[in-house]
Amino acid sequence: MKALRLLVSIFFVSLISVQQISAQDDIKTLKAQVKNKQSQISANEEILMSGVTALKRVKGNLERFKNSKKATKQEVERKEKIVANMQQRLTKLNSQIDLHKKDLATLERKLARKLKKEQPVEKVENTTQNTEVAYDDNISSEQKEILLQKQKLEEARKKLDEERKARELAYLKEQETLRLEEEKLKQLSNQIKAKEQNISKEKNTLISDLEDDISINEEILISGKEGLAKMKSKLEEAKKDASTSKESIERKEAIISQIETRLLKIENEIDAKKQELAKIKG
Secondary structure (H helix, E strand, O other), rough: HHHHHHHHHHHHHHHHHHHHHHHHHHHHHHHHHHHHHHHHHHHHHHHHHHHHHHHHHHHHHHHHHHHOOOOOOOHHHHHHHHHHHHHHHHHHHHHHHHHHHHHHHHHHHHHHHHHHOOOOOOOOOOOOOOOOOOOOOOOOOHHHHHHHHHHHHHHHHHHHHHHHHHHHHHHHHHHHHHHHHHHHHHHHHHHHHHHHHHHHHHHHHHHHHHHHHHHHHHHHHHHHHHHHHHHHHHHHHHHHHHOOOOOHHHOOOOOOOHHHHHHHHHHHHHHHHHHHHHHHHH
């Protein structure tokens, strides 16, 4: 019985040890992930700040180029496209940083829970470092003053860096808003141009159709008048010929009358289309 109790005790002790080792490994892994994520965020933020500085410089160069005599429409559009691409990349990088910060917050919460569970009695190390200076009793007051000034200088630098980042991000967001608004205006401009081109194309097609109709009718009219003149000449000859019957003469006169009516209608169509063409051309 004692042996059985001893085995059970050893089993529970071993189980607890395994759990503690596993928990410590989890904590070690989480700490490494937190550190890696913090480094990744810091590196991306530095790249972002450098990118925003470059964006300002490129935009300034673009504005100066627009006012130069060398500026052409094609070259300006090319440089504007470069600026827009830079803006989009920086905005995408900023979004990635935000996602990384969310991931970091999740990892830090997991780590805090693990530490609290494994060290319920001990004080959990605060993620934010204490910036107060611990003074040695043996150092002089002047040395203490220097240390205090160094601390204030470091805090001022940190505050200035945070303010710089905040301003750069504000500039980036403002530029992205302006870029999107400009993109909307460009799309609207392209839509207007497309409609104008369609209207112009339809107008040119209509003008071309009218001119073709007029040209065809004028050719028909010329040929018709020539044919009418020949018919009238034949009618006059028939009238002089005593052998020509009255019915033949009347039939020729009826044909001539129909031709004249038709030619008159063609002339009216030509005049109407010419008036319409003049209105369209303005």
